[in-house]
Amino acid sequence: MPHPPHDSLPHAPGVGYKPQHYGDIIADPAPVEWLEIHAENYMGDGGRPLAQLEHLARRFAISVHGVGLSIGGEAPLDRDHLARLRHLCDWLQPASFSEHLAWSTHEGAFLNDLLPLPYTNATLARVAAHIDDVQQTLGRQMLLENPSSYLAFDESTWAEPDFMHELALRTGCGLLLDVNNVFVSATNLGYEPRAYIDAYPLDLVGEIHVGGHDQDHDDHDAPLLIDSHGRVVVEPVWALLDDTLARGGRRPVLVEWDTDVPDWPVLAAEARRAATALQNVHSTPRSVPGTDRETA
Amino acid sequence: MTPPDQATLHRAITTPNLAPPGGLSDGHGRPAGRRFWVYRNNVAVSLREALRTGFPAVASLIGEQNFSTVARTYAQENPPDSPLLMLYGAGFPAFLDGFEPLAHIRYLGDVARLEHAMRRAYHAADSAAICSGTLRAIALKTLMDSSANLAPATTIVRSVWPVHAIRAYALDPSNPKPAATPQNVLITRPDFDPVATPLPAGGAEFVEALARGATFAEAHDQAAATASGFDPAFTLGLLLDGAAIASLNMKNGNY
Known part of the structure; x- marks a missing residue:
């Protein structure tokens, strides 16, 4: 596809792209310099979604974010789906490709949620093999995103930041740090979110997510936060973003809003907030992982 | 206790009223309990919404409450066979043809057929x-x-x-x-x-x-x-x- 190449995402605000914002984004993107799309929404044969994407890609760096590969699945990766991802990435030449530390498919049935994994050596070996497979098939480095957790597996023997770090070391993948997910998981499982950030290998982080969550409670009336992407980012998550940027330096920062999607000015205001957070960072990171590097 | 594998988790997520699997906790050693239902709810709601998006005329004809019921039943029996939810519900028209509680609305399956054909055309x-x-x-x-x-x-x-x-x-x-x-x-x-x-x-x-x-x-x-x-x-x-x-x-x- 002919368009100016974007080899990497800018260290600037991006938003999750929603088709209802197309006209507004073209007219006035505010501080938004890049867009993230959910890969699976652009796997049709043609029509408006791909035409709009082609047009947007001429102007904005695009991040392709998969939500259906089931990288944590016990079964081998779905070859058909991997081929579709490769087709999309070959055509679009996006600045970044990312997926989740999660599973979603079992025996061919797709559950459309990011389901949790135990952090064991067996999971580590399996997920690492799947990441190798993805990176070889796509011919590019991928970023792996930390999940939102509502519960913990008794069998887990790794802390999540160490588990993510080890996967990156074994596979050469980069990491996507969702600070809302950190806040949600830390609240739900009762740990300190800043300790998680401190343990996370920020030099391997190629992209940061923020987003809104819902509030519920568990059987013991303990807070249970749900990663819904359906409202504004809360203050403690913005504060966690500030801390993360201060520690690790500027990064591409994405605002996610996937349910009850608001009119563009509301999302643009969230992007402006992310721009302010980025402007307040004076240091630059020691090293930034490339998102366009070919894997061996 | 044997840790829950994905077959066990899958069954617990997709089977109504089944107790959550063991081996899952709240981070403080207490059983996960209703925390597990977040996943069951996410799956049920998101698949229902995918059908709601794909079949707006069917939803309008039978009302939101009936649509929720029939969509939940369909999704339980026919989960998506790929992550491409844009075309989820290819079997929904035939399912509606045979759905006894709505059998009196005899044209419902054909309206769903038309809606799904429009959706395929959109992505063609x-x-x-x-x-x-x-x-x-x-x-x-x-x-x-x-x-x-x-x-x-x-x-x-x-x-x-x-x-x-x-x-x-x-x-x-x-x-x-x-x-x-x-x-x-x-x-x-x-x-x-x-x-x-x-x-x-x-x-x-x-x-x-x-x-x-x-x-x-x-x-x-x-x-x-x-x-x-x-x-x-x-x-x-x-x-x-x-x-x-x-x-x-x-x-x-x-x-």
């Missing part, structure tokens, strides 16, 4: 199209001996119900009330938005024959066998307006 591959001027420039005899390659978005939905009018009225009550006439519907995609148009008698046979590779003369004969005196001009006009004829195969070369 782009195509070139010939315009009416091009067609007019061809001698009638030459055209009648030619066949057509139809654009991938072009589809026919046949029904014994006034399915086009029912869908239109369900989506917007300012449309005319459906009359009791069967409707076969042509779906085309002139640019990015699929257009559904009811066909005259013989129109579906004409378009389907072209889709099978028949010449215009053969397609006309097949349509006329169903509807005597079939005049192809109107249906041909719909195909041209809908950018549905990608190219022509003529005896001495393509156009």
Whole structure:
């Protein structure tokens, strides 16, 4: 596809792209310099979604974010789906490709949620093999995103930041740090979110997510936060973003809003907030992982 | 206790009223309990919403509450077989045909068929199209001996119900009330938005024959066998307006 190449995402605000914002984004993107799309929404044969994407890609760096590969699945990766991802990435030449530390498919049935994994050596070996497979098939480095957790597996023997770090070391993948997910998981499982950030290998982080969550409670009336992407980012998550940027330096920062999607000015205001957070960072990171590097 | 594998988790997520698996805690050593239901709820709600997005006229006809019930039942029995939710629900029309509690709304399955066909057309591959001027420039005899390659978005939905009018009225009550006439519907995609148009008698046979590779003369004969005196001009006009004829195969070369 002919368009100016974007080899990497800018260290600037991006938003999750929603088709209802197309006209507004073209007219006035505010501080938004890049867009993230959910890969699976652009796997049709043609029509408006791909035409709009082609047009947007001429102007904005695009991040392709998969939500259906089931990288944590016990079964081998779905070859058909991997081929579709490769087709999309070959055509679009996006600045970044990312997926989740999660599973979603079992025996061919797709559950459309990011389901949790135990952090064991067996999971580590399996997920690492799947990441190798993805990176070889796509011919590019991928970023792996930390999940939102509502519960913990008794069998887990790794802390999540160490588990993510080890996967990156074994596979050469980069990491996507969702600070809302950190806040949600830390609240739900009762740990300190800043300790998680401190343990996370920020030099391997190629992209940061923020987003809104819902509030519920568990059987013991303990807070249970749900990663819904359906409202504004809360203050403690913005504060966690500030801390993360201060520690690790500027990064591409994405605002996610996937349910009850608001009119563009509301999302643009969230992007402006992310721009302010980025402007307040004076240091630059020691090293930034490339998102366009070919894997061996 | 054996740690829960994905088969166990899958069963617990997709089976109503099943207790959460063991081996899962709240981070403080207490059983996960209702924390596990977040996943069950996410799965059920997101699949229901995918169907709600794909079948708005069906939802309007039976009401949101009935739609939730039938969508939940369908999703439990027919989970998506791929992560491409844009086309989820291919089996929903047939499911509605056999769904006993709604059996009195006999046209529901056909309305769902029309909605799903519109959705497929929306995501179909782009195509070139010939315009009416091009067609007019061809001698009638030459055209009648030619066949057509139809654009991938072009589809026919046949029904014994006034399915086009029912869908239109369900989506917007300012449309005319459906009359009791069967409707076969042509779906085309002139640019990015699929257009559904009811066909005259013989129109579906004409378009389907072209889709099978028949010449215009053969397609006309097949349509006329169903509807005597079939005049192809109107249906041909719909195909041209809908950018549905990608190219022509003529005896001495393509156009």
